[in-house]
Each structure stands twice: as C-alpha cells, then as structure tokens.
Amino acid sequence: xxxxxxxxxxxxxxxxxxxxxxxxxxxxxxxxxxxxxxxxxxxxxxxxxxxxxxxxxxxxxxxxxxxxxxxxxxxxxxxxxxxxxxxxxxxxxxxxxxxxxxxxxxxxxxxxxxxxxxxxxxxxxxxxxxxxxxxxxxxxxxxxxxxxxxxxxxxxxxxxxxxxxx
Amino acid sequence: xxxxxxxxxxxxxxxxxxxxxxxxxxxxxxxxxxxxxxxxxxxxxxxxxxxxxxxxxxxxxxxxxxxxxxxxxxxxxxxxxxxxxxxxxxxxxxxxxxxxxxxxxxxxxxxxxxxxxxxxxxxxxxxxxxxxxxxxxxxxxxxxxxxxxxxxxxxxxxxxxxxxxxxxxxxxxxxxxxxxxxxxxxxxxxxxxxxxxxxxxxxxxxxxxxxxxxxxxxxxxxxxxxxxxxxxxxxxxxxxxxxxxxxxxxxxxxxxxxxxxxxxxxxxxxxxxxxxxxxxxxxxxxxxxxxxxxxxxxxxxxxxxxxxxxxxxxxxxxxxxxxxxxxxxxxxxxxxxxxxxxxxxxxxxxxxxxxxxxxxxxxxxxxxxxxxxxxxxxxxxxxxxxxxxxxxxxxxxxxxxxxxxxxxxxxxxxxxxxxxxxxxxxxxxxxxxxxxxxxxxxxxxxxxxxxxxxxxxxxxxxxxxxx
Numbered sequence: 001x002x003x004x005x006x007x008x009x010x011x012x013x014x015x016x017x018x019x020x021x022x023x024x025x026x027x028x029x030x031x032x033x034x035x036x037x038x039x040x041x042x043x044x045x046x047x048x049x050x051x052x053x054x055x056x057x058x059x060x061x062x063x064x065x066x067x068x069x070x071x072x073x074x075x076x077x078x079x080x081x082x083x084x085x086x087x088x089x090x091x092x093x094x095x096x097x098x099x100x101x102x103x104x105x106x107x108x109x110x111x112x113x114x115x116x117x118x119x120x121x122x123x124x125x126x127x128x129x130x131x132x133x134x135x136x137x138x139x140x141x142x143x144x145x146x147x148x149x150x151x152x153x154x155x156x157x158x159x160x161x162x163x164x165x166x
Numbered sequence: 167x168x169x170x171x172x173x174x175x176x177x178x179x180x181x182x183x184x185x186x187x188x189x190x191x192x193x194x195x196x197x198x199x200x201x202x203x204x205x206x207x208x209x210x211x212x213x214x215x216x217x218x219x220x221x222x223x224x225x226x227x228x229x230x231x232x233x234x235x236x237x238x239x240x241x242x243x244x245x246x247x248x249x250x251x252x253x254x255x256x257x258x259x260x261x262x263x264x265x266x267x268x269x270x271x272x273x274x275x276x277x278x279x280x281x282x283x284x285x286x287x288x289x290x291x292x293x294x295x296x297x298x299x300x301x302x303x304x305x306x307x308x309x310x311x312x313x314x315x316x317x318x319x320x321x322x323x324x325x326x327x328x329x330x331x332x333x334x335x336x337x338x339x340x341x342x343x344x345x346x347x348x349x350x351x352x353x354x355x356x357x358x359x360x361x362x363x364x365x366x367x368x369x370x371x372x373x374x375x376x377x378x379x380x381x382x383x384x385x386x387x388x389x390x391x392x393x394x395x396x397x398x399x400x401x402x403x404x405x406x407x408x409x410x411x412x413x414x415x416x417x418x419x420x421x422x423x424x425x426x427x428x429x430x431x432x433x434x435x436x437x438x439x440x441x442x443x444x445x446x447x448x449x450x451x452x453x454x455x456x457x458x459x460x461x462x463x464x465x466x467x468x469x470x471x472x473x474x475x476x477x478x479x480x481x482x483x484x485x486x487x488x489x490x491x492x493x494x495x496x497x498x499x500x501x502x503x504x505x506x507x508x509x510x511x512x513x514x515x516x517x518x519x520x521x522x523x524x525x526x527x528x529x530x531x532x533x534x535x536x537x538x539x540x541x542x543x544x545x546x547x548x549x550x551x552x553x554x555x556x557x558x559x560x561x562x563x564x565x566x567x568x569x570x571x572x573x574x575x576x577x578x579x580x581x582x583x584x585x586x587x588x589x590x591x592x593x594x595x596x597x598x599x600x601x602x603x604x605x606x607x608x609x610x611x612x613x614x615x616x617x618x619x620x621x622x623x624x625x626x627x628x629x630x631x632x633x
Binding site: 083094 | 385386387388389390391392394395396397398399430431432435436459491492493494495496497501503504509518564567568
C-alpha cells in the first residue's frame with residue numbers, strides 16, 4: 001500500500017484506476033496523468049518505481065507549478081542514433097534544444113482533495129451570496145436542478161447545504 | 167506418448183507468453199486440485215476494489231472456507247485461455263480414460279520428409295525443453311487448440327511446401343528479398359503456417375526469433391520510457407524478455423558466433439569484438455535498462471554473420487503498422503515507429519536493416535478488432551481495405567515506406583478434401599468428437615464450414631450436437 005498525499009493506493013490495483021481514489025480525479029484525468037508520467041495501462045501500483053511515485057506525488061502536490069511539458073523530438077525512419085557512449089548530459093541538452101514548447105495543458109488546472117472541495121464550497125457560497133435560486137435551494141436543503149420534491153428528494157435533503165464537505 | 171496431464175503441465179508452464187505485469191501476478195495453481203469453474207456453485211460475485219468492499223466481503227461471509235474458495239475462484243478467474251482437466255481426473259467409466267492415450271500415432275515433423283509426398287498428412291510437432299513454440303509462446307487460438315489435442319500437430323498443405331521452398335532460397339540470400347506476409351480469410355490457417363515455417367527453420371539450424379502476439383508490443387501492457395539517445399520510447403522489459411527467450415532457444419548457435427565489431431553499451435563500456443553473441447545477450451539480460459540497446463546490437467550482429475540464416479517470425483503482423491495504444495505525455499497516441507520494439511521489427515520488415523542470410527515472415531490476423539489491417543499495408547499487399555480508402559483517405563508516409571517491398575503469401579480459403587479428411591481423422595482418433603465418425607458427419611461439417619479450417623473444427627466438429 002503506497003500513500004501519496006494522504007491517500008492510500010492499493011498495491012494490487014491498476015495505477016490508472018487507483019488514481020481515481022483521489023477526490024477530483026476521475027477516469028479521464030487519471031489516464032492523462034498516467035500518460036504524463038509514462039505509466040502503461042496495465043501497470044499496477046506495486047510495479048511503479050520509486051521515481052515514478054515521487055514524480056506523481058510532486059505533480060499532484062502542486063499541478064500548476066509543475067515544470068512545463070515540452071514536445072520531445074521523435075526519430076524519423078532514417079534517424080541514426082549517436083553511439084551509446086555519448087554522455088547523458090550531451091544527449092539531454094541536444095534533445096532539449098530540439099524540443100518545442102507546448103500550448104495549453106489540461107492537467108495544469110487540476111485541483112484535488114482539499115483544494116477541490118474548497119472550489120465546490122466556494123461555488124455554493126457564491127451562489128448564496130448573490131441570492132440566486134441555486135443558493136436558496138442549497139440553503140433550504142432541497143434539490144437544486146429542478147428535480148421532483150413531491151417525492152424522491154432524499155439525497156438532496158440529506159446532503160444539500162451551504163457548507164458542504166465540512 | 168506423454169499423458170495429457172504432463173502435456174497440460176508443460177503448456178501451463180511455458181506455452182503462455184505473458185506480459186511483464188501478468189507474469190508477476192499470476193500464480194499457477196496445482197493442476198491436481200483443479201475443478202471446472204462452471205460446475206461449482208460460487209458464493210458470490212467478487213467486486214473489483216474500486217467499487218469498495220462491503221463489511222461482509224471484508225470479514226468473510228460464512229467463515230474461512232468460503233473465503234478461501236472465493237480467493238481460489240478469483241485466482242482461477244484470471245486465466246483467459248482454456249485449461250483442460252487432466253485425464254487422470256476423469257475417473258468415471260463414461261470417459262473411457264484407459265483408451266485415451268493409445269490412439270493418436272503421428273509421424274514427427276521433420277524437415278527431411280517435407281516434400282509434396284507428405285501433403286495432406288498430419289505431422290506432430292516435437293516437444294522438448296527448447297522448443298521455440300514453448301519458449302516464445304503461441305497465439306491464443308493455437309494455444310487453446312493444442313491444449314485440447316493430446317499432442318500439437320498440424321496438417322501439411324501445398325502452401326506449406328511453397329513457403330518451405332521459399333525459405334530454402336532465403337537461407338542463401340539476404341532477407342531484403344524475402345519479406346513475406348501470410349494473408350488469407352479468417353480461420354484459413356495463417357498462424358499454423360507461420361508455426362510450421364518456424365519449426366522447419368529451427369530444425370534446419372536457423373536462428374529463430376518469434377513474436378506470437380505482436381499486439382502485446384503495441385497495446386500498452388509493458389513499461390515504456392522516452393530515450394533521448396534514440397529519440398524513441400524504449401520498452402526495456404519486453405526487450406529483456408525477448409533476449410532471454412532468444413538465448414534459451416538459440417543458445418548453442420549464439421555461442422558459436424562472435425561479434426564483428428565492439429558493441430557500445432550505456433554505462434558498461436564496450437563489449438569487445440570477438441566476444442561470443444551469447445555473452446552479449448547476457449549483458450542485456452543482467453540489466454533491463456540495457457536490454458533495448460543490446461537487442462538492437464545482437465540483431466545487427468546476426469544480420470552481418472553468414473554462418474546461420476535468421477528467421478524473424480511475427481504473428482499479428484498488422485499490429486506493428488497500426489497506431490499504438492501507448493500515449494505520450496501530451497496524451498496523443500504514439501506511432502509504432504516511435505516505440506523501440508515495433509520500430510526494430512519494422513526496420514527488418516521494410517528492408518532498412520537486413521539479415522545477410524534469412525527471411526522475415528509475418529502472418530496477418532483479424533482476431534483483434536482494435537488493431538485492424540491498416541490502409542498502407544492493405545495497398546501494398548493488394549488486399550481489400552478494412553478502413554475507408556480512396557484518394558482522400560489519409561495515409562502515413564512513414565508507414566508506407568516501412569511497408570514497401572512486402573510480398574504476399576496467400577493461404578487458400580478452403581481446405582482441400584484430403585487435408586480436411588486428415589484433420590477429421592486426427593480429431594477423431596484423439597476422441598475429441600462426441601459423434602460417430604462417419605462420411606456423413608465429415609461431408610456435412612465440411613460443407614457447412616465451406617472448407618474453412620477453424621469453422622470446420624470449432625463450429626463443425628467440436629460444436630456438433632449430432633450423435
């Protein structure tokens with residue numbers, strides 16, 4: 001069992017499914033995260049290396065301040081690689097020079113756990129502050145999106161309030 | 167002849183070509199405690215952990231015994247290919263187990279006897295420790311079939327002799343002129359033909375490298391990482407497994423070969439010229455990170471030497487020409503020529519790299535619909551396209567260049583009557599067919615299947631309700 005930012009990721013679970021245990025990460029975001037960290041689809045949490053887990057933790061700790069992705073150069077069919085004895089720093093420098101900057105990155109605006117819950121709370125608080133219908137319904141603990149109240153409003157009556165998620 | 171239980175044990179241990187993650191997690195059960203799952207009442211459906219565990223499942227409903235049953239059932243559920251019950255467990259007199267082992271006597275598959283005279287005869291493949299189909303694995307259809315049969319065998323057809331003659335020519339020439347792709351309708355016998363070619367070459371002292379499921383190179387089941395030196399995504403684990411299998415099957419031949427130039431390896435200096443190729447392979451098997459470099463170097467050394475011809479056999483050949491399921495950090499799908507293993511196969515298949523003596527043989531497969539025959543390959547092989555074609559359809563120029571010069575080997579859609587008769591005979595003598603083996607049954611099933619080999623066996627003989 002690996003713990004990343006306070007969330008336990010079970011060893012035997014597929015990595016791209018285990019990441020959905022984070023609040024704010026669903027299946028699509030988890031797949032994008034795995035692609036970013038070069039984790040293949042059938043990899044389990046116990047197959048991840050320590051470096052991959054560290055990268056994951058550091059990315060999720062603050063997605064907006066992560067180093068920007070660059071488009072790495074990819075070999076054409078006639079590309080001849082340099083000899084294996086070439087120092088790694090020379091190779092990295094060459095590849096960085098050839099790489100291109102990326103445009104927008106969807107994962108940059110990722111908000112998980114406490115930050116994600118705060119966003120939801122602030123949205124509801126904003127609706128209440130401006131005195132909207134949505135805000136009033138949250139305050140009354142009734143369905144917000146036009147559902148029936150004559151019957152079947154159990155979930156809304158249980159969960160809807162201005163201060164959701166504590 | 168080996169009893170069925172030993173056959174199955176062999177099959178269990180080695181005929182499965184697992185990816186790295188599967189191999190790590192599957193523990194093979196003891197065969198003598200195996201029970202058919204459908205006959206056993208299951209305590210309950212086991213939910214995946216993402217759906218959360220109920221208290222009952224956590225504590226174990228009804229106590230320890232059901233827990234272990236459930237755990238055992240979960241463990242058994244992981245097997246995707248059929249595993250038959252050993253004959254020794256069929257104790258009821260209805261199964262007539264005492265009469266099972268003596269019926270199937272087949273001549274052994276030997277290159278010396280492969281002439282026109284043996285067409286329409288079934289020959290049994292040899293079974294030994296270093297058998298390539300055992301070490302490299304088999305395609306799933308063939309694996310299941312050979313588990314049901316008491317010994318792996320195949321019928322020699324006219325097209326088998328043609329391919330063998332072609333390979334005899336290739337053994338003296340470079341692989342650039344001998345890049346074959348076996349094509350035909352679904353179930354006509356492409357994988358079996360490839361296996362026959364592989365066994366022939368192996369027995370003729372070729373060095374063989376077989377990829378029974380090339381889809382596992384491109385379906386995101388093995389680790390990958392960007393390599394700044396080659397500017398591609400390396401697949402170290404798959405390269406490592408390939409090197410291990412290459413060494414196991416071709417060990418004695420690789421011991422006799424020597425490197426012609428020094429081979430540079432990252433962080434390990436240079437393997438000097440004159441070193442044995444087997445030692446070079448062992449450098450790659452000691453550290454997974456070095457495996458892609460070592461595999462490329464080993465294949466290029468094999469390409470230069472002329473002592474042994476080399477066969478590169480690839481089943482699911484179309485998969486290495488399709489966009490892979492791997493994603494780059496920007497979430498776009500990676501092209502096959504940007505992944506180390508498919509790129510290596512594409513280079514030899516296209517003639518960019520070649521073996522001084524040898525051939526590259528691929529077999530198409532339509533089983534997996536996520537990796538269908540791409541347009542670039544269909545056009546080169548003059549096959550009907552499976553995707554929208556025409557002048558406005560997009561074609562990838564790199565894949566077109568990798569597909570140039572491939573020649574097609576067509577397998578006939580229908581078995582000849584004599585071949586079908588032999589096949590019928592083999593399954594009958596192996597007591598696989600519940601019905602009475604007579605001309606009526608044979609002709610009925612042959613007509614219903616239209617001569618298609620897979621339909622004749624699976625939908626005809628094995629699924630028949632006639633008695």
